[in-house]
Amino acid sequence: MRILIIGGTRFLGRHLVDAARAGGHDVTLFNRGRTAPDAFRDVEQLHGDRDGGLDPLGDRNWDAVIDTCGYVPRIVRQSVERLSSGSRRYVFVSSVSVYSDLSRAGLTEDAQVSVLDDPATEDVLANYGALKAACESVVQDVFGPRALLIRPGLIVGPHDPTERFSYWVRRCAQGGTLLAPDVPQYPIQFIDARDLACWIVDLVQREVGGLFNAVGPRRSLTLAEFLSSCARSLGVDAVPVWVATDFLARHGVRPWTDLPLWAGDDDLGIAQIDGARAWSAGLSLRSLEETVRDTWRWIGQRADNGLLGGLSREREASLLAAWALQPREYGGVFRRPTG
Numbered sequence: 001m002r003i004l005i006i007g008g009t010r011f012l013g014r015h016l017v018d019a020a021r022a023g024g025h026d027v028t029l030f031n032r033g034r035t036a037p038d039a040f041r042d043v044e045q046l047h048g049d050r051d052g053g054l055d056p057l058g059d060r061n062w063d064a065v066i067d068t069c070g071y072v073p074r075i076v077r078q079s080v081e082r083l084s085s086g087s088r089r090y091v092f093v094s095s096v097s098v099y100s101d102l103s104r105a106g107l108t109e110d111a112q113v114s115v116l117d118d119p120a121t122e123d124v125l126a127n128y129g130a131l132k133a134a135c136e137s138v139v140q141d142v143f144g145p146r147a148l149l150i151r152p153g154l155i156v157g158p159h160d161p162t163e164r165f166s167y168w169v170r171r172c173a174q175g176g177t178l179l180a181p182d183v184p185q186y187p188i189q190f191i192d193a194r195d196l197a198c199w200i201v202d203l204v205q206r207e208v209g210g211l212f213n214a215v216g217p218r219r220s221l222t223l224a225e226f227l228s229s230c231a232r233s234l235g236v237d238a239v240p241v242w243v244a245t246d247f248l249a250r251h252g253v254r255p256w257t258d259l260p261l262w263a264g265d266d267d268l269g270i271a272q273i274d275g276a277r278a279w280s281a282g283l284s285l286r287s288l289e290e291t292v293r294d295t296w297r298w299i300g301q302r303a304d305n306g307l308l309g310g311l312s313r314e315r316e317a318s319l320l321a322a323w324a325l326q327p328r329e330y331g332g333v334f335r336r337p338t339g
Contacts, residue, residue: 001205002026002061004087006050006079007068008043009036011159012093015197016066017043023201030057051075054082061086064204068093071124073134080142089209091148091200092139096213096273097129098151103265105187105272109151109211136211145209150200153215153273154190154261157291158298163309164260165190169295171310172230172238179316179323180240181248181255181262184224188261189271191216192291199283208281215275216285223261226288233289234296243323251319258311 003020007013008029017040020027029040033047048056050069065087070076080090098113114130121127139147156165163170171178191214199214224240231238248259255264263270275283311319 001063002028003201003204004028004030004057004062004065004083005068006030006065006070008045009039010069011161012155012193012197013068014039014159015157015193016068016200019194019197019201023205025201028062050079052078054078057082059086063087064089064091066091066093066200066204067139070135071128071131072122073131073138074122076135077138077142080139084142089146089148089204089207090139090143091150091204092136093200094132094136094149094151095129096151096153096215096270098133098136099129099269099273102267102269104269106274107213107269107272108274109213109277148200148203148209149211150196151211151213151273152191152196153213153270153275155193155196156190156295157192157194158294159193160295164256166295166299167260167310168227168230169234169292170299172227172292173234173236173296174313175231175236175238177239177241177320178227179243179259179311179320180223180227181259182242182244183262184222184240184242186223186262187268187271188221188223188226189215189217189273190261190291192286195283195285199278199281202282212278212281212283213273213275214278214283215273216283217288218275218279218285221288226261229288230292233292241320241323243319247323248319251322253311253319257309260310 003025005013005016005027008017008031017027017029027043029043029045030048031045032049033045046056048054065083067076067079067090070092083090099107100112100114113133116127116130116134124131136149139149154164160166196214227240253259255262
């Protein structure tokens with residue numbers, strides 16, 4: 001098959017290239033040539049801008065287009081309409097953030113999605129979920145049953161440009177006592193980018209359309225289990241100190257940003273999305289242990305190995321010291337690490 005990937009050199013796109021080539025497919029990338037331009041020297045790359053600069057695509061045809069970086073409906077419409085007549089399928093990588101009520105657990109693909117208050121807005125930071133939902137509508141309007149819409153949860157693994165998952169891998173690898181929010185039973189969901197990529201390519205090969213939540217693991221996973229598995233996978237002794245969430249809030253510790261994977265109570269449902277439809281459609285998930293080990297190996301290979309997000313070790317130590325000094329405020333019990 002001839003596959004056009006919009007993007008393709010940063011994170012998920014890289015793994016899509018690998019998965020498509022492993023399947024014997026002919027891959028072309030369309031991007032601006034700015035991110036990791038030497039990542040795939042032997043893969044055809046067309047350089048342009050998806051916002052008004054699609055001419056390098058010419059009149060060529062592809063069996064499938066995989067769009068990994070669409071955020072604004074106006075811009076997505078340009079590529080969708082340009083490629084509609086010459087492409088059999090358009091795959092749009094969306095997000096579980098499209099759902100309007102992320103406080104609820106077990107959201108399926110039929111749950112209500114967010115709607116933009118201002119249809120003209122292009123403020124992605126403030127309207128990420130609603131803009132993604134609007135992009136989905138654009139793809140469906142043009143491609144109809146030929147559209148394949150994928151709503152991943154948190155995408156993790158090698159080449160992740162964020163610190164949402166790798167923060168904990170890095171911190172566990174450093175060992176010792178680590179600060180964690182006092183919600184050990186907090187649910188955790190994620191999907192390894194390599195599993196997502198292989199499955200998307202498989203769906204394209206089987207000419208599957210429709211809408212899927214792409215999340216894992218299949219069994220419920222808690223924050224305590226996640227941290228324990230990270231330490232065990234890396235062969236280190238890393239034990240959490242469970243710090244009260246109101247204490248963290250008073251000290252300016254932000255859920256998700258300073259302590260990734262913990263989104264707070266308001267968005268608890270974002271880590272409890274229903275993935276049954278995707279699993280039934282062949283989504284296969286590797287073990288958490290493999291993802292952790294491979295992510296740690298990749299972190300060590302990065303040219304820039306600095307901390308991209310989460311708490312610095314200095315701030316973590318300061319918070320732990322402050323927490324140790326005031327146990328009485330929290331029932332007189334300082335929850336020290338346990339084995």
